[in-house]
Amino acid sequence: MNIKKIHQMVLKDGLRHFKFKNTKYQDVPYEEKKGSIFAYRNKKNMICGRGVVITSLEAVEENQSSFTHWTPNVYRYGTYTQTKPRITQGHRENNIRQINTFYVDFDIKNQKETFNCNDILVSSLDLGFMPTLILKTDNGYQAYFILKDVAYVTATSDFKVVNVAKIISQNIREHFKRDLPVDMTCNHFGIARMPREDNIEYFNKDNSYTFSEWFNWSMQQDDLLYTNKNNRVVLSGIEGKKQIDEPWYHLLKNSSKICGKKNLMGRNNVIFTLALANYASGIFQTECLKELTKFNNELDTPLNKSELNKTIVSAYSGKYKAASREFIKILCQTWVDPNLSQKELFISQRWHKFKKSREQRQRSHLSEWKEDVIDYVIKKTTKDNPYIRAPKKVIIEALGIPERSLDYVLKDLQEEGSLIYSFKRGRGGGITLASIRTIALSLIEVSKKAREVYYQYLSRILEFSLEKVAEVFDNVLVNLRELLDEALFEFDTG
Template identity: 55%
Template sequence: MIGGRGVVLTSEEAIHENKDTFTHWTPNVYRYGTYADENRSYTKGHSENNLRQINTFFIDFDIHTAKETISASDILTTAIDLGFMPTMIIKSDKGYQAYFVLETPVYVTSKSEFKSVKAAKIISQNIREYFGKSLPVDLTCNHFGTARIPRTDNVEFFDPNYRYSFKEWQDWSFKQTDNKGFTRSSLTFLSGTKGKKQVDEPWFNLLLHETKFLGEKGLVGRNSVMFTLSLAYFSSGYSIETCEYNMFEFNNRLDQPLEEKEVIKIVRSAYSENYQGANREYITILCKAWVSSDLTSKDLFVRQGWFKFKKKRSERQRVHLSEWKEDLMAYISEKSDVYKPYLATTKKEIREALGIPERTLDKLLKVLKANQEIFFKIKSGRNGGIQLASVKSLLLSIIKVKKEEKESYIKALTNSFDLEHTFIQET
């Protein structure tokens, strides 16, 4: 959003004075804000090159169908797996917004060619993609634009202690990017494997031969599709003249074509060398929006090369520790819940339930405890056994407890599992 109806506020005091008055705001600070009309009703200035500092990453969870229905607890559960908890969760008309507030702001300067903005966008996109694997995340909204403003009637969760440094986010983001097997620029080239051109992939023809793209404001549509197709021509080694010719042909087939000068502008932007090629996640969004929502990666992208397929578990003599981990974590989850986040049992019962060898179970427990994925305490003797809990379940249970009961609840858990000097006491 570059402009919209509203007012320009220049201090924190002004925000507090207008408590519960506004519905939206810009949580990240701009150098200036001004008005686009004489009546001072419409604001402008919300552009990336006008950012002064970045305080917050936020995610928009949009619920469109009953199948996509989620709760704030679902967001918190995913955040625990992520390793970074949201500072705040706000209820919106269509779902939720999660705020991840930085420990200290990152300042933006033109001297550094807005490098901090570029780095922050990569982090923001990686956060959205992480949550988007299991929750209905809007992957297309502006990273630093308008968001829901916290009000007394919409805050579902808030803990000011959950703030992390920009470096912590960067370190995590680097790992996420490395795991994808490619590097990012503003948009990134990722087709199947080396040697495969983007114009030869299925998605390219699916978009190229679709005609019913719309071009409404705020919609990922006609312009985005043309830009993505142009990036594919660029990354595949075609000349800008060839791309322009084909984009004019494409534009002529559209139900709502663009003006010729707009087509030229889009193609030249794609060939500006600011981009390496069309982004895979963005391609998927476009194809699902305009071709078919049932399309999968296998339908859109080509992967080449040889693959070594793992034997079925029942056919192997040895089972990997990671598979035993999945079994044990599922067992803990099944036998406990948010209100009783641990189970009291015996190692023998666990071995019999999972079919896991004794030495393997001992090794697994040590590894998971060292990785801070579980807590356990063993009591020897006739009436002994093992108390076992996943860190995820414990944290969720603490989040659920009322503020006035939290201290005594954490103390009880600390005593149960000998958790002195562990991060759970800082929660």
């Protein structure tokens, strides 16, 4: 078994062949910059984000015996929020360069559950697609379904490939969930186990399928998306509220850019989902037809009349109960705004998921709260007014974070170099918050003298010593300049 060829099969053309710096090969040909992946030396480091950015296959092979986790799908770039220790940044959906593989995490959650590699293969026969690779993990297995062709994420397609791939990945997991303990909360394109000589249980290079084959299969899985199952999140308004009163319904209905294209969750899916909401809300089919006919006529590329009628009749057939929230969220992020959150889409915020351990739930909340705080600061500040000052109670109410948790989040964000804050008690006091990166970006081109004056201003506002302010922002500015020079991609891994 050639582990190097397995890595190449997963990563495809996503990385350079050779390290940009310090390559062990002589007279290597010039290679344009490609993408980046992230790798981690153990699970503890992965959870803390302590890893390395890798941009070449050479670096993968040099370090593969010491890495346990990586990102098999390639990102456009990778950076670090800090260098000692190195905390990786950039492994998020809007930075994906290409999708190379789908993977499923089978995780034993209690001692009563027992299964093995053969159980995954048997279930795969029923799926109709066999895994390329199965890895043994501490608590179960991970199955890779490596694509035969790369699914590139491009601006010309408005990055909708990610949303389509997410639906496919979700359907794969839904299939295996029937019989096996699948981790449904695992990020579709995040961090996975890295194939190594000591963890490969099964490998067949011939088990690879095109993105089109997966898409065609996924389009036949409507029952998975629209069936009312006890272990799914099903859309239902809160008492006294109908589904047609939910924010998502009006956001979709007011979008005229929805169209039907190959490999996209398009207007058929949107109209079916809107019709289903009408059905669940007790609206007569004739009234629904009237409203959605008007909606369809206002689309830039409407459905023909017979297809529209057929879609609405199907929604009112009684076969379907409601669309899953995940599916609705993807539709809205695809056709309305990719940054829409659950809170902006649904009146009722109840979600039913597999219960996690207390430690896992705390980590999940911490990550979400960090994002909420950063987003809040960025939205409330400008280049001319780079900080916000508000009573602690106001920030707690705005973000919905418990007071003690907010204290912990702020401390954590400041330690990792994302935020700088100060707190003053008593009358006229409150919390002062500023985004370190936002301020640094505005300072990167100014003169040293102008920067020193600005540091004095920040020192007074934030009530930090001038030396502390200078230390924080000088370090960030150095990292930003390195990033702009692309040196940050090449620290010691290539």
